Amino acid sequence: MAGTGIGARVERKEDFRFITGKGNYTDDINRPGQAYAYFLRSPHAHATIKKIDTKKAAAMPGVVAILTGDDIEKDKVGGLICGWMIHSKDGSPMKSGGHPALAQGKVRYVGDHVAVVIAESLAEAKDAAEAINVDYEKLAPVVDLATATKKGSPVVHDVSPDNQVYDWHLGDKAAVDAAFKKAKHVTKIDLVNNRLVPNPMEPRAAVGDYNAGEDAFTLYTTSQNPHVARLVLSAFIGIAPEHKLRVIAPDVGGGFGSKIFIYAEETVCVWAAKKVGRPVKWVSDRTEAFLADAHGRDHMTHAEMAIDENGKILGLHVKTRANLGAYLSTFASSVPTYLYVPLLSGQYNIPAIYGEVEAVYTNTAPVDAYRGAGRPEATFVIERLMEVAARELGMDPAAFRRKNFIKSFPHQTPVIMCYDTGDYDASLKKAMETHDVKGFARRKRESAKVGKLRGLGYSAYIEACGIAPSAAVGSLGAGVGLWESAEVRVNPVGTVEVLTGSHSHGQGHETTFAQLVAGRLGIPIENVSIVHGDTDKVQMGMGTYGSRSGAVGMSAIVKALDKIEAKAKKVASFVLEASEADIDFKDGQFSVKGTDKSVDFASVALQAYIAHKFTGEQLEPGLKEGAFYDPTNFTFPSGVHIAEVEIDPETGTTEIVKWTAVDDFGVIINPMIVEGQVHGGIAQGIGQALMEGAVYDKNGQLLTASYMDYQMPRAGDLPSFTVGHTTTPCPSNPLGIKGCGEAGAIAAPAAVINAITDALGHEGIAMPATPQAVWKATQASLAKAAE
C-alpha cells in the first residue's frame, strides 16, 4: 500500500538516530558533577547481616559516600511495592514480605542489595566496594520450587512461615469434577515452564539528579512506564511529591517486561542524589542484570483434560506452583493468577475450567512479567495438552483442535474472559496451506533417509491484551487503572505534536502513531512528532507492556483527534463563513458542502491561533486537545504457529527447519513493524524452548549469570520465518486493533516442543530441549523403536 496512512509499510522515523549512533539512552546521559554508584551485592542466597564495616572503604580514594539499609531506614525511604493484591482460597490476603531498597538485617538472594558506594569514578566505587567488610551469618536457603513449602524448610520472610505467598484459585471446581466423572478419556501432563532472564540488550541504568534551589528531583531511567515509576517513587517510596519528581525514560534499549518494575537501584540513585548533593549515575553490567533484573516464568504444573467419546473437551483442571523469588516485584502476583488461568481456555470451547495456583517465596531473584506474562505459560499448558490428547486419541492434532474451536462470538469462557471476535479455523487453514503440511510426510521420509528425525508441531494460541477496563482490573486486585492518555497539540503552522503515555522501547511508536495522525489530519508524516517518556511533558500515562500501546494508546489518540477535528471544524466554519454543520473534513481539507469553498488544515490551525475570525465569546482560541481512553474489554489476538524441526539423533541437535505463523491481530497499522514484532517474539519463544534457562545450584548461586553460561538465541540458531495474517477487527476499540507484541513468545514454545515430541515419538522432553536433553530423549526413542 502506498502512502503513509494505516496499513502502509512506512520506514521508521526513529531509525536515523539509531543507525547513526545518535540514540539517547540513559547511559549516554551525563549530568555536571555526577558521581558513580556501585552496588555491593549479597554473595549468599540467604543470610543475616550481623555488621557492615565501611570504615576502610570510606577512606579509599574517590569515595563520596557509602550508604546502607540503616540510612534507608533513617531517611524513611519506603520499601519497594507489589501493586496487585491477590487473595487466597480462604479469603486471606497474600503474604507480602518487606522489600527494602537496601537490605535491612537480612539478604534473601544472591545479588540482593547490601550497600551502595558512590565515588568519583566507577572504578573507584568498585574498588571501595571490595573493601567493605560484611559479617554475614549464613542461613540455609530455599531454592527448589517443588519443596519450598515443605515443613521444616528455611523461612524466606517471617510473614510467611511456610514460604507460601498465596494459594489462589479460579473457576468452578464442582463443575470440573462432574466433567471428569463423565469423561471417556482423560489426558494428564506434568510440565515445567523454565525460568528465563529477559535480557534486553540495554542493561538497566539510572541517573538521579537533585536541584536544591527548586527542591526537585529528576530521574533518568530505563523504564517502560516512567509515570508509573514516578507514582510509585512518590506515593509509596516517598522520594518526593509528584510535582517535585520528574522521571525521564529516554531511548530505552528493549524491555520485554523487565523494565516495567520499580527496582532498588533507581530508587537509591534518586534518593542518594539529594543525600550526597551530586547527580548519581548507575549502569548495570550484564551479570548484575542476570542477578537482579526480575526473571520470568518458572512454573511447575500438573494438568488434566477430560474428553468425551466424540473427542470434545468437557473440562480442564490445572494445578500450578509458581516461583516468585525472594521478594514480590511490582506486578509479580498478577502474572501466575489473572494473566494465566483466564487464558487456559485457549481457542477452545471448554465448558468447565478450574485453575489452582500456589505461589511461593524462594531465595532467588524476584520473578515478574516477561514478554507474554502468564499467557505463554497458559498456552504451553493448553497446547501441550491438545497435542498429547490428540496423540492419545489417535486423532490428527489439527482436526482435534478444529473440533474443539470456539466458532461463535462473543464467547464467554468459564474463567472471566469474554472473547469478542476471532476466526480460529481461518488461521489454522491458512497456516496449514502456507506451511505445506500435506508435504510433511514426504519431508519426514527424506529426513529419515539421512538418519534425521523430523517432527511437526502446532500451537494455536490466544492472548489477552490491553488489560482493562480499569474498574474490572481494580475488582481483581490491581492497584492502578489501565487506561491511556493522549494529547494532540496542533501548532500554528499546522505541524503536530502528539503526547502519549505509552512508551516506545523498540516498538516503533514514533512511526505507527504518526501514521495514524498524518492519515487522519491529511498532513505529511514528517509534520508529526510523537512525544513520550518524560513526566514533565506528558502529564500522566500507564506505559507500554502487555501489547497495549496500539489498542489502548492509539485509541486515546483517536479520541483526542476526534476533539481536534470537531474544534477545527468550528474554526473552519468561521474562516469559510458557513454553518458548522455544513463543514466536511477530508484529506486535509475543510470544505463547505455543495460548494467549491475549502481551506486546508494548516490554514485552519493558523486561524485557530491568530483568532481574527471569531470572538472569544464565540470560540476559544487554540487547537490542542487531550483524552483519556479506558477500554471496555481486553482484546484477543490469536493465531496458529507451525514449527517443523529436524533432530540429529547422533548429536541431539534440533534444527528449526520451517516456521509458519498466521496471526489475527485485527487491524494492522504498519505491517513491516508488526512482522518484526512477530519475528522477535518467535525468537524468544524458540530461545525458551531450546536453549534458555536460569539455573540456581542448591546453594542458591546463579550458575547462568553471563552470556557464556546462559544461551541466548543467535542468528545461526534460527530460521527465517514465514509470517501471514487473517483479520477479524477488534470491536471494542475505534481502530479495530488487537495487539501483536507478545504473540510470538506466547505461541512458539508449545509449537517447538510439540514438533520435537512428534519427531521423538514420545513426550519425554522438557524445556529447554538442549542437545544433551534431546540426545537422551532420542535414546529412549530408539529403545522404544527396538521393542
Place this chain on the structure above:
Amino acid sequence: MPKVSMTVNGKRVSGNVDARTLLVDFLRNEQRLTGTHVGCDTSQCGACVVHVDGKAIKSCTTLALSCEGANVTTIEGLANGQDLHPMQAAFRAHHGLQCGFCTPGMIMAAIDMVNRLGFNLSEETIRENLDGNICRCTGYHNIVKAIQAGAAAMGGLKVAAE
C-alpha cells in the same frame, strides 16, 4: 596517567587514561561518541563492535592503550550528514532494528563481514558470521535481509526491500 593517541573517525585525538581504561570507555566517556554500546562486558554480544585498522573488534574488551596510533572507526564515522552508508540505509529499509541498542555493533560487524567475504552473501553465511552479535528484538530475520541488501549495495548492486 599514561597518554594515548589515535585517529577516531578521521580525527586525531588523544587523552590521558587510567591504564585499565577500555577502548569503549575512552570512546564513550572521553570522546563522547556514545553510539558504541556496552551490552555484556564479556565479548559475547557485540554491541561494542568498532573497527580498528579496518578490522572489527570488540571495544569492551580492548584496552584503550593498546590502540595507540591506531585508526578507529565507530558508527558515528559512517554517514556523511544525512548521506547514509549503504549498510545503514539497508538496516532502515529492511527494518533491521527495533530498540536500536545492538544496531551500531550489528552494522559495524556487517560491514566487516562484507570486507572479509564480499558483496554476495548467502543467508547461511550471514547467520554463521553473526555469531558474535546478539539482538533480542528482531529474531535476526530482518537483520539478515538488511545485511544481504547492504552488502549488495556496497558492491553497487540493488536488492529490493520487501
